[in-house]
Amino acid sequence: MKERYSQRKLVDAAVRGLCLLATGAALIPLGLVLYYVTSRGIGGLDWAFFTELPKPVGEAGGGMANALLGTLELVGLACLFGIPPGVLAGVYLAEFGQHRFAKLVRFSADVMSGVPSITIGIFVYTLIVLRTKSFSAYAGGVALAVLMLPTVTRTTEELLRLVPESLREAALGLGVPKWRATLSVVLRTAAPGIATGIMLAIARVAGETAPLLFTAFNNAFWPTGLAQPTASLPVQIYTYAVSPYDDWHQKAWAAALVLIGMVLILNVAARVLVRHRVRSR
Amino acid sequence: MIQSLALARTSEATRESARTPARPSAAPDRPKMRAEALRAHFGKTEVLKGITLPVESTTVTAIIGPSGCGKSTFIRCLNRMHEVVSGARVAGKVLLDLQDIYAPDVDPVRVRRRVGMVFQKPNPFPTMTIRENVLAGLKLNGLRPKDTEELVERALRQVALWDEVKDVLSRSGTSLSGGQQQRLCIARSLALEPEVLLMDEPCSALDPIATARVEELIHELRERYTIVIVTHNMQQAARVADFTAFFYLGELVEYDRTDVIFTRPSEKKTEDYITGRFG
Ligand SMILES: Nc1ncnc2c1ncn2[C@@H]1O[C@H](COP(=O)(O)OP(=O)(O)OP(=O)(O)O)[C@@H](O)[C@H]1O
Ligand SMILES: [Mg+2]
Numbered sequence: 001m002k003e004r005y006s007q008r009k010l011v012d013a014a015v016r017g018l019c020l021l022a023t024g025a026a027l028i029p030l031g032l033v034l035y036y037v038t039s040r041g042i043g044g045l046d047w048a049f050f051t052e053l054p055k056p057v058g059e060a061g062g063g064m065a066n067a068l069l070g071t072l073e074l075v076g077l078a079c080l081f082g083i084p085p086g087v088l089a090g091v092y093l094a095e096f097g098q099h100r101f102a103k104l105v106r107f108s109a110d111v112m113s114g115v116p117s118i119t120i121g122i123f124v125y126t127l128i129v130l131r132t133k134s135f136s137a138y139a140g141g142v143a144l145a146v147l148m149l150p151t152v153t154r155t156t157e158e159l160l161r162l163v164p165e166s167l168r169e170a171a172l173g174l175g176v177p178k179w180r181a182t183l184s185v186v187l188r189t190a191a192p193g194i195a196t197g198i199m200l201a202i203a204r205v206a207g208e209t210a211p212l213l214f215t216a217f218n219n220a221f222w223p224t225g226l227a228q229p230t231a232s233l234p235v236q237i238y239t240y241a242v243s244p245y246d247d248w249h250q251k252a253w254a255a256a257l258v259l260i261g262m263v264l265i266l267n268v269a270a271r272v273l274v275r276h277r278v279r280s281r
Numbered sequence: 282m283i284q285s286l287a288l289a290r291t292s293e294a295t296r297e298s299a300r301t302p303a304r305p306s307a308a309p310d311r312p313k314m315r316a317e318a319l320r321a322h323f324g325k326t327e328v329l330k331g332i333t334l335p336v337e338s339t340t341v342t343a344i345i346g347p348s349g350c351g352k353s354t355f356i357r358c359l360n361r362m363h364e365v366v367s368g369a370r371v372a373g374k375v376l377l378d379l380q381d382i383y384a385p386d387v388d389p390v391r392v393r394r395r396v397g398m399v400f401q402k403p404n405p406f407p408t409m410t411i412r413e414n415v416l417a418g419l420k421l422n423g424l425r426p427k428d429t430e431e432l433v434e435r436a437l438r439q440v441a442l443w444d445e446v447k448d449v450l451s452r453s454g455t456s457l458s459g460g461q462q463q464r465l466c467i468a469r470s471l472a473l474e475p476e477v478l479l480m481d482e483p484c485s486a487l488d489p490i491a492t493a494r495v496e497e498l499i500h501e502l503r504e505r506y507t508i509v510i511v512t513h514n515m516q517q518a519a520r521v522a523d524f525t526a527f528f529y530l531g532e533l534v535e536y537d538r539t540d541v542i543f544t545r546p547s548e549k550k551t552e553d554y555i556t557g558r559f560g
Contacts (some may be wrong), residue, residue, distance in 0.1 A: 098367055166404040170466070172365055174418035174473060175394030184421055188408050 037256050046255030051054050054220055054236075060247060064255055066222050067236040069264075070137070073223055074216055075206050077141025082148035083198060089149075090156025090194075095182050097157075106157075113137075113150035120146050121211035129215060135229040140216025144205040151204070153199030159190040196270040203266035207259055209234035233259045301366070311379070313338040313477060313507040314359060314396075319373035321354050321363055328354050330531040331373065335480070336477070341499060342523030343539065345515065347554065350528040352511040353401075356479045359509065360396035361389035388538045393506055394422070397475030401482040403462035405454030411446050414454040418473040436472040440464040440498055460491025467498065471506075478502065480510040484517065496521050515555055519543050527551045 048063045055062030089109075093102055124143040129135055163186050171181035187194075217229040217237060233255050240252035282301075312335035321329035328351045336342050336359070344352045356375060357363040358371055361382060393511045405414045409450045413435045419426050426432050433450070437443040442464045446457070454465055470478060484492040499508060499521045512518050517526050519539060525552070526536040535542065535551045544553045553559055 099437070164404070166400060166402055167406060169362065169365065169398075169400065170404040170406065170469075171417075171421060173360070173362060173393060173398035173400070173420065174469065175390050175392075175397075176421040180421055180423075185406060185408075189406070191408075229493050 001170060016242045025093070034260070037253060037260055040250075041253035041255075041257030044250045045257065049251070049254055049258075053222065054251075059244060064231075064233065064236055064251065064258075066219065067231040067255065068235045069205065070219070070223050070231040071259075073137055073226075073230060074140045074144060074212065075202060077138055077226070078144030078148055078205055079198075079202065080127050080145075081142055082145030082201075083152055086152025087156050087194065089102065089153040089185065090160060091182060093153065093157040094160035095178075095186065106154075109150040109153045111145075113154070115131075116210075117147055117208050118210035118213075121214050124211065125214040132227070134227060135215060136216035137216055137223065137226045137228065137230040138228060140212050140232070141226075143211035143215045144208060147205050148201045151201040152198055153240060154199070156190075159193040159197065162193070163189045179264060192273055192276070195262050196273050199266050199270035199273070203263045203270075206263055206266070207234055209238050213238075292360070293297075310335055311338070312376075313378065314509075315376040316355070316358070317374040317376065319355070319358055319375060320371070321358055322370040322372075323349070323366065324368040328531050329358065332525055332528075332533050334508055334533055334536055336507060337524060338507050339503065339505065340523040341503050341510060341521050343518035343525045344509065344511045344528060344556070345513070345518050345525060346528035346534075347559070348513075351531045352528055353481050355528065356398075356481055356509055359477070359479055360393045360398055362393070362398060364389070366489055384487045394473060395475055396477040396479060397470035397473060399467050399470055399478065399480040399483050401485055403466050403486060405457070405460055405462050405465050406454045407453060409454055410451045411454050411457070411465060412450040415468050415472050417469055432472060436468040437465075439502070440468045441494055442468060456513075458491075460487045460494065463487060463491070463495065464498070467495070471502075475506070477509065480508065482511050482513060485513065488550055492517075515543075527554060529554070 005175075009166045048061055048064075049065075050068065052063035053059070053063050053066055054064060075194050089105065093106055097105070121143055124139055124146065128139040128142060132139070167185055167189060168181060171185040172178065176185075196275060212232050212235050216232055216235070219229045219231045223230050237255045237259070240248040240255070243249070284286065314336035316334045316336075318330050319329055319332040319334075320327060332355060334355075344355060346352055352362060359375055361371075363369050363371055371383060373383075375383060377392065377395065381387070382389075382396075405411075406417055409417060412429075412433050413420070415436050416426070416429060419432075434443060434447075434508060437446065446452075446465075449456075454462065457465060463486065466476075467480075467483070484495050487495065496517065499510065502508060503523075510518075510521065517528060522539045525539045525542040527534045527542065527546075527548070529550055535546060535548045537546075542551060543555060546555065
């Protein structure tokens, strides 16, 4: 009996050690990425980086203000195009979706979330860019929105399912019409969780390059309109990184650092939101 | 005595409902509600097998019976909440002031405004404050009451919660204790001034003190509202109810004045149940 116990403790310690090791191994790439990007990028960050347009090849200085603004614009458009239909589709699936059609929607959403982002870029290219004969911010926004859509839909559905049935019944029992109960009680109860999911979806698409290459493309100047090609941080990083110029390499690292920073802020904000919700319960 | 025994018994009641109104002699003339040959299904299973039962105006009617006999289903049929569950169906009639609430032109939402419901588990809206919870029924129905403060105070006083929460009205509804939450839910229903209040085991999650409070409350509400309460607690039924109906396996076994049910039931099954021989 005693022997068994010590043996069990040994196995326990071994398994625990293995888990710890695996966790460490998983964290190494993350740590390395953060380290490299920070150490290489930090030098390129100055006031000009955030406020000036890129300079032509050979000229020193300049910044990426247009790409920064462009990314915000594209992500904003993606939210505009992606969040409302995503949330509503999630509401449909969770609250009204017992039919076969709902199964189909759910299945397509799952398939879509596995589609490589470059495919979505090509899709939007054929759908919008070829027709309008121009790269544009809204084409980029649509591409990112399509990318967000399945995540937003499924997150919304999952979170609505977590809302206890008793709250729906409470609302219906008060003589509240179903649509009103769904919007004002069920959706509102799940709202912080859905917001978190949406922020994670945004963080995910903010760094996407492939779908923007043939949709928003790039632009060396300030964004002037939604129908114009628009610069973005990921595409700018790509362009600069594959260029032969050291100065551009440096800028690409700096941009990568800014992008990581943005994504990190979104992630942390999402988490804080969750914590806040838990505490207010 | 003879008279009061000649009452709704399951099978006869269904068949003879038209001829013998199942109403005890002490009751006012016209029942507030009346189920007629009411059948309820979950998918293919029939859980209510033809219930005919009156609910007398401004009285308390208790529904008792072993677990799974269809008590909850029955009262959910009284405000059209049964059909909310997918696959659930209802057949038969439920009259509210002589109008069939299952008639095709009746809007279930309007029925639920007139026939309020309090659930077994307190379910205040977690995103709303105590004040908002009380007003939820009105607000969500698009009504803008004029004097909300007074309305909130009146509803909370009615459920004897005002003194406990008057200083924390903007706290979350879920920050209250279970018993307080249940009284808040009752206040939320009362704020809509329903004509009938259905309560499904409202005290089963409450401690004895909170239970006593709710029972007191039922006593007071009985003056103005028609109440139907489901309970597993025989003493509670005896304490609060004017009439008691005993359900068994989806059928109404016996319905009578509460004192009759508990002292001289005419059905063997009822007697066995209330004396604790089964159930
Ligand atoms: N959602 C549902 N789907 C299918 N069957 C159900 C559902 N809810 C209840 N039933 C069945 O209907 C019957 C009656 O249930 P009901 O909830 O009315 O019983 P009850 O008398 O309220 O029991 P309890 O005292 O345990 O609350 C039970 O046999 C139960 O199995
Ligand atoms: Mg029940």
